[in-house]
Amino acid sequence: MEFRLPPVPRDLPIGVFDSGVGGLTVLRALQAALPAESFLYLGDTARLPYGTKSPASVVRYATQCAGLLVSRGIKALVVACNTAASAALPDLAARYPGLPVVGVVEPGASAAVAASPSGRIAVIATEGTIRAGAYVAAITRLRPEACVTGIGGSVFVALAEEGWTDGPIVEQVAHRYLDGVFAGGDAPDTLLLGCTHFPVLAGALRHAIPAAVTLVDSALTTAQAVARQLATQGLARPAAAGALGETRFLATDGPERFARVGSIFLGRPLTVRDVELVDV
Amino acid sequence: MEFRLPPVPRDLPIGVFDSGVGGLTVLRALQAALPAESFLYLGDTARLPYGTKSPASVVRYATQCAGLLVSRGIKALVVACNTAASAALPDLAARYPGLPVVGVVEPGASAAVAASPSGRIAVIATEGTIRAGAYVAAITRLRPEACVTGIGGSVFVALAEEGWTDGPIVEQVAHRYLDGVFAGGDAPDTLLLGCTHFPVLAGALRHAIPAAVTLVDSALTTAQAVARQLATQGLARPAAAGALGETRFLATDGPERFARVGSIFLGRPLTVRDVELVDV
Numbered sequence: 246m247e248f249r250l251p252p253v254p255r256d257l258p259i260g261v262f263d264s265g266v267g268g269l270t271v272l273r274a275l276q277a278a279l280p281a282e283s284f285l286y287l288g289d290t291a292r293l294p295y296g297t298k299s300p301a302s303v304v305r306y307a308t309q310c311a312g313l314l315v316s317r318g319i320k321a322l323v324v325a326c327n328t329a330a331s332a333a334l335p336d337l338a339a340r341y342p343g344l345p346v347v348g349v350v351e352p353g354a355s356a357a358v359a360a361s362p363s364g365r366i367a368v369i370a371t372e373g374t375i376r377a378g379a380y381v382a383a384i385t386r387l388r389p390e391a392c393v394t395g396i397g398g399s400v401f402v403a404l405a406e407e408g409w410t411d412g413p414i415v416e417q418v419a420h421r422y423l424d425g426v427f428a429g430g431d432a433p434d435t436l437l438l439g440c441t442h443f444p445v446l447a448g449a450l451r452h453a454i455p456a457a458v459t460l461v462d463s464a465l466t467t468a469q470a471v472a473r474q475l476a477t478q479g480l481a482r483p484a485a486a487g488a489l490g491e492t493r494f495l496a497t498d499g500p501e502r503f504a505r506v507g508s509i510f511l512g513r514p515l516t517v518r519d520v521e522l523v524d525v
Numbered sequence: 526m527e528f529r530l531p532p533v534p535r536d537l538p539i540g541v542f543d544s545g546v547g548g549l550t551v552l553r554a555l556q557a558a559l560p561a562e563s564f565l566y567l568g569d570t571a572r573l574p575y576g577t578k579s580p581a582s583v584v585r586y587a588t589q590c591a592g593l594l595v596s597r598g599i600k601a602l603v604v605a606c607n608t609a610a611s612a613a614l615p616d617l618a619a620r621y622p623g624l625p626v627v628g629v630v631e632p633g634a635s636a637a638v639a640a641s642p643s644g645r646i647a648v649i650a651t652e653g654t655i656r657a658g659a660y661v662a663a664i665t666r667l668r669p670e671a672c673v674t675g676i677g678g679s680v681f682v683a684l685a686e687e688g689w690t691d692g693p694i695v696e697q698v699a700h701r702y703l704d705g706v707f708a709g710g711d712a713p714d715t716l717l718l719g720c721t722h723f724p725v726l727a728g729a730l731r732h733a734i735p736a737a738v739t740l741v742d743s744a745l746t747t748a749q750a751v752a753r754q755l756a757t758q759g760l761a762r763p764a765a766a767g768a769l770g771e772t773r774f775l776a777t778d779g780p781e782r783f784a785r786v787g788s789i790f791l792g793r794p795l796t797v798r799d800v801e802l803v804d805v
Contacts, residue, residue, distance in 0.1 A: 291582055292572065299778050302571055372782070403683035414701065417694050498579050502652070 255482045258283035258493070259471065260314030261323040264306075265293035266406070266503060267441035268325030269510035271349060274468035275323065276492065279475070281482045283490035287314055288507070289525065291498035294402065295328040296371025296440070303373070307333035308340065309525040313495070320480050321345040323471055327353075327370055327439050327463075331379030345474045352470040353437055353463025354383035360459040361435040364391040367426050369450075370439030372397040380439055394433055398422050398440070405442040408509050411449045419446075419453035427454050437461045445510060494520045535762045538563035538773070539751065540594030541603040544586075545573035546686070546783060547721035548605030549790035551629060554748035555603065556772065559755070561762045563770035567594055568787070569805065571778035574682065575608040576651025576720070583653070587613035588620065589805040593775075600760050601625040603751055607633075607650055607719050607743075611659030625754045632750040633717055633743025634663035640739040641715040644671040647706050649730075650719030652677040660719055674713055678702050678720070685722040688789050691729045699726075699733030707734050717741045725790060774800045 259279075261272050265288045272286050289295075289310050295303050307329040311322055322344055324330040324337065330348030338346045357366045368380045375395040384391050400418050409415060426433065436458055438444060444462050451460055475481040482490065496503040500520035508515045539559075541552050545568050552566050569575075569590050575583050587609040591602055602624055604610040604617065610628030618626045637646045648660045655675040664671050680698050689695060706713065716738055718724060724742050731740055755761040762770065776783040780800035788795045 291578060293577070297573070297779065297782060298571060302778055400680070400683045400687050400689070403680045407680050409680070409701075414694065414697050417697070421689075421694065498582055499577065502577060 255320070255480060256283065257318050257320040258285040258490070259321045259323060260285050260287070260311075260317070260319035261325050262287040262289065262310040262314060262329070263326040263441060264288070264295040264328065265290050266507040266510050267402070269507050270441050270444040271323065271325035271464045271467055272492070273510070273512050274464040275471060278468040278472050279481075279490070281484040281488060281490055284492040285314060285317060285319060285495070286492065287495040287523070288497070288503055290496045290503055294371065295326060296373040296399065296402070298328075298373060300332045300377060303328055303332040304336055307337060311337050311341070313523065313525050315341060315344070319344075321347070321471065321475060323467065324348040325441055325467070327374040327441060328377070331374050331377040345478060345480070347467060347471050347474060349441065349463045349467045350379050350383050352466040353439060353461065354380055355387060356463065356466035357435050357437040357461045358384055358387045358391065360461050361391070361433075363434045364388055365394075365431065365433040366391055366435045366437060367394045367396060367433040368437045368439040369396040369398045369401070369422065369443065371402065372399055374439055380437065394426055396422055396426060398443075401446055402440065402442045405445050405509065406506050410445045410509070415446055415449040416453055419450050423453050427458065433458065435459045435461060438463060442510070495523045496520050497523060497525055535600070535760060536563065537598050537600040538565040538770070539601045539603060540565050540567070540591075540597070540599035541605050542567040542569065542587075542590040542594060542609070543606040543721060544568070544575040544608065545570050546787040546790050547682070549787050550721050550724040551603065551605035551744045551747055552772070553790070553792055554744040555751060558748040558752050559761075559770070561764040561768060561770055564772040565594060565597060565599060565775070566772065567775040567803070568777070568783055570776045570783055574651065575606060576653040576679065576682070578608070578653060580612045580657060583608055583612040584616055587617060591617050591621070593803065593805050595621060595624070599624075601627070601751065601755060603747065604628040605721055605747070607654040607721060608657070611654050611657040625758060625760070627747060627751050627754060629721065629743045629747045630659050630663050632746040633719060633741065634660055635667060636743065636746035637715050637717040637741045638664055638667045638671065640741050641671070641713075643714045644668055645674075645711065645713040646671060646715045646717060647674045647676060647713040648717045648719040649676040649678045649681070649702065649723065651682065652679055654719055660717065674706055676702055676706060678723075681726055682720065682722045685725050685789070686786050690725045690789070695726060695729040696733055699730050703733050707738065713738065715739045715741060718743060722790070775803045776800050777803060777805055
């Protein structure tokens with residue numbers, strides 16, 4: 246079935262999906278960058294994590310998530326999950342040709358390239374994102390001579406979901422993942438956070454890498470990319486004095502856990518009454 | 526559809542399932558206890574982890590896993606996943622009345638009660654297992670005045686899957702989860718490992734708890750329970766001189782990751798050729 250974008254009222258929400266709660270760091274950056282916009286966030290918590298699933302499964306899940314959001318009515322789609330963006334962005338863009346579709350990979354790659362004088366860039370992400378090679382591809386498209394080091398950092402996901410976002414455990418895990426990468430003369434000068442869970446760990450990561458290394462957070466750069474696309478396509482909602490957008494939350498499983506753990510990533514309290522249980 | 530057990534050849538395999546690779550610690554204990562038996566292991570890796578899913582989802586997944594194993598022909602079913610055993614064991618036993626069905630919860634609870642002079646027992650498991658309350662129920666059925674402390678330990682799962690099974694990080698995580706529980710005069714005298722991932726961390730956990738506390742591993746006691754049931758029902762395969770059973774592995778996603786991470790839990794190398802990809 247081909248999707249045709251109807252004449253879109255500018256006040257339709259922006260759809261955002263992730264495998265779970267990590268994408269709430271992207272939503273938070275979007276809310277900050279676009280306070281007048283409304284958002285519809287879907288966490289596919291029944292099937293999280295995507296990071297350890299095969300690309301074929303991830304494409305199927307992402308297509309179903311996008312389909313649900315489109316059926317509710319959205320004016321743009323943000324794939325706030327690195328694994329899904331790595332595996333499924335071209336499919337989604339092709340399926341909804343009239344709809345702006347933005348993933349977290351291209352904006353992150355672009356910000357990392359801009360931040361790196363040497364072209365030596367490290368990316369820390371889930372195993373699935375690293376294996377999919379999307380960051381290497383996106384970075385080398387922008388800068389063919391770049392040297393990209395991928396680091397699978399699955400333990401960080403568990404630490405972030407537990408709310409252990411600073412202190413000695415996070416720092417030791419960071420050293421274990423990163424020390425080997427940042428030792429030596431040819432070490433990367435930029436570390437890209439290639440998983441939406443990781444911005445909440447940025448403080449601890451900052452301590453674990455040399456001071457000269459730039460830390461790039463793809464949530465922020467994704468929000469900027471969305472703002473640009475909306476402006477270009479005339480889809481931005483005018484910022485009327487004091488008129489703030491609304492945000493609604495959907496989850497495919499466990500609204501209670503979504504609310505509790507999601508609060509860590511969103512940076513403000515969520516309650517179970519804020520979350521609608523849906524089937525995709 | 527009601528399941529009717531046909532006349533069973535004793536050399537049918539024992540079916541074992543888990544949400545992923547953690548149940549391989551149970552399989553390992555089963556292989557050691559029952560070397561003449563064959564096993565058919567299913568890891569539902571497409572939908573792992575179960576530990577953060579709702580009980581209704583876990584029951585649906587467990588029913589599908591059991592159905593697949595039964596359709597392949599098994600003489601007994603071992604639910605080697607604490608979350609699935611907590612949520613779905615009564616359903617599975619009711620669905621297959623002729624089939625011995627053994628979970629990891631009852632054997633673990635029984636071993637913990639036997640090991641605890643004081644009746645103060647701590648259980649460390651995934652959030653889902655703790656929330657389901659199955660260990661509290663199973664332990665208090667056996668010893669009504671028992672005092673059970675549940676500890677959700679999700680970070681341990683990530684550490685075990687990363688192969689970080691000892692060293693300072695695991696020990697600090699253990700202290701963070703356990704110090705509060707084992708402080709004070711009325712502390713538990715027994716710690717039950719209520720997640721199949723945790724036996725590989727037993728060494729590090731041992732260091733983090735007082736020497737007088739007994740560590741109970743439900744993999745071992747589950748294997749003993751299966752051996753007893755097979756013997757009682759005349760289903761045990763006679764141990765012919767040197768005749769070892771065979772083990773086959775099924776996974777619902779990512780055979781490569783199953784083989785790589787599974788090797789940690791099985792305690793011997795697995796290759797991708799050992800693992801058949803299946804759909805449930």
